[in-house]
Amino acid sequence: MLTRSLKPKGRFPLPWTRPVLPYRRCMAHVSNVSDIPSEDTKPFNVPIPEDSFETYNLDPPPYSVETTKSQLKQLYRDMSLIRRMELAADKLYKEQKVRGFCHLSTGQEAVAVGIEHGITRDDKVITAYRAHGFTLMRGGSVRSILGELLGRRDGICHGKGGSVHMYSKNFFGGNGIVGANVPLGTGIAFAQQYDDTKTVTVNVYGDGAANQGQVHESYNMAKLWELPVIFACENNKYGMGTSVERASAMTEYYKRGNYIPGLRINGMDVLAVISAIKYGKEYTLAGNGPLLYEFQTYRYAGHSVSDPGTSYRTKEEVQAERAQDPITTYRAKLIDWGVFTEDEAKAMDKEIRRHVDRETQEAEKMPAPPTNLDVLFEDTYVRGSEPQQRRGRTVDETFYRG
Template sequence: MAMQYPASRRFMAHVSNIEAIPTEDDKPFTVPIPDDSFETYQLDPPPYSVETTKRQLKQVYQDMTTIRRLELTADKLYKERKVRGFCHLSTGQEAVAVGIEHAITPDDKLITAYRAHGFTLMRGGTVRSILGELLGRRDGIGHGKGGSVHMYRKNFFGGNGIVGANVPLGAGIAFAQQYGETQKVTVNLYGDGAANQGQVHETYNLAKLWELPVLFGCENNKYGMGTSVERASAMTEYYKHGYYIPGLRINAMDVLAVMSAVRYGKQYILSGRGPLLYEFQTYRFAGHSVSDPGTAYRTKEEVQAERANDPIINYREKLIDWGVFTEDEAKAMDKDVRAFVDREAQEAENMPAPETSLDVLFEDTYVRGSEPPQRRGRTVDESYYRG
């Protein structure tokens, strides 16, 4: 479903001369963003252009295609019954994770809900460690104990399975940033299914009272499990749900629009003007989880129409039109990404399973090195004593 904005909300793009793209990979230049990319609430719009380099544009394409291939591989492994439990894929939503990461720094913080594989990769996880985690392997990113949801890296706080519960956690991270990390922000993401929860709105209130350096982001993929946003929310303009917090709706099927918006939002927050609320309008091509075919609550025609707005295909066409790479170079990159992910998947399948011992079971309950000599079980007789 394309965004439809009233004429008063449309702004002209600052169109750069695309013909002036430099031959050097690292020389900065500016590319335009369509003038219907944003809709604002008590906020001036971000720039309708992005300063970038050919190297970054190519990396953005590689990042999105790697996430897509990672998710397709996870889907395959699940259907082969090698991955158990929940498995939530982000096919169709790659521009959100990639656009955000290319607009912030590794020192900024990020927390999200359970559709987190792409964010884990962009925050520094490896394809091998992510797939190993899905397979329950010892060398998975969470030692095989977290599965699809619970993955973490430095400055990446998950991957959280309780709907909406990560939002107050993200505000707490931003609260801590006020003590000694003045040039950092927290990107605090959740889905449209969490947007009407009380704890989310309570967090907005505290964030604004304390002017926390937090960028709230509602990843609106149009469905909370099998329920459309129209059936779930009396007001589907989620970027206005903060009331006293300025908001922005973004066409998040365009990775460059996401980049521009998040760069702008970070600078706005760091200027001391308090939090922002973004709505990333996107779409998941697959079901809610791999066990959901995604066909009972939406039509094939709808999914086909959304696939015509594929963020990777559209971005690829832009780069070819702009002369950033040729079609043959894009195909070669696609081939390399596929081969790389296939190798990583094979390595993940060859990882050993965790040892079935109580030492491994109770590992990481406490910070390593601070474990007490015993762990209490259900009864005194079930207490486990560390060897």
């Protein structure tokens, strides 16, 4: 099959990538779905726009996804829950209740949700520091995530990780050093291959990390050993306050692997993300080695909450991107398809808002960690294996466990 990257192209090879914002196409032009079953659990297929993918030495994923009405509703709920949680985090930060860094993913929800719905709980995910949505999708709760931001004892990392470091089963962070998670994720994939687990690692990093040497070293090792890893560049158009055009001589990140096949995906379309991830998992587990994905998305907020995000981009640019919002466009599509009604969508929105409000209140009630040395050194060792004594600043200073 001839890949799309080899077919004749018009002026804009990827319609939503544009030097001028108004040329972007969105998912609103997808044809209607007919014969949707009345049952919530009965499978059927929904289409994906043909401009959702751009390939590099790779056939494209399917342009449809098998799903159910129940899953389509859950996708909307998951994206909306992340959005509402991030807004709550933003409010807590501005009330000076969250200290340190706080990186929000408003606008990028379709990536985290689509990845999770394209894999299983046994598969592995690792990402950089914009990790709240991934943590929620990997099994964290709104309460535990907000509690972590507040530095509370019952936060998902006991109040020690904050916004940048969050973990759960088969989710390896939340990593603060730019690009540092990429070799870690490559090592996780090596372990999967070594143990023959039949699982895949989705190794997510940002466009700001794409020029790091350790990222390209990881590509080399992954391809050399044909590891089951999907390198996923979450391209939100800016590394801190620097646009991709000013930071990278080549902004086609999905081609950066050279000897690794690549795929660029409309990361504002949750269904396109699901199709790509399912396809990638099947590809890598068939022994074909790694893939390099680029999810084109956009963050509405600044790099962190302390960054207003207005000095390096225009208000018109942000407004144009908001017109392609992954939640509102998807919501309109589900109403058009008859998956739910406008009133049902509003009821779901209200329920999500109430849930996040309750979780926020409970997070604020969480106690702070005790200020003692046992808590300070906690989790340095696997729980239950801690030594009874620890050396202090000098050879004759010793601390004993309480």
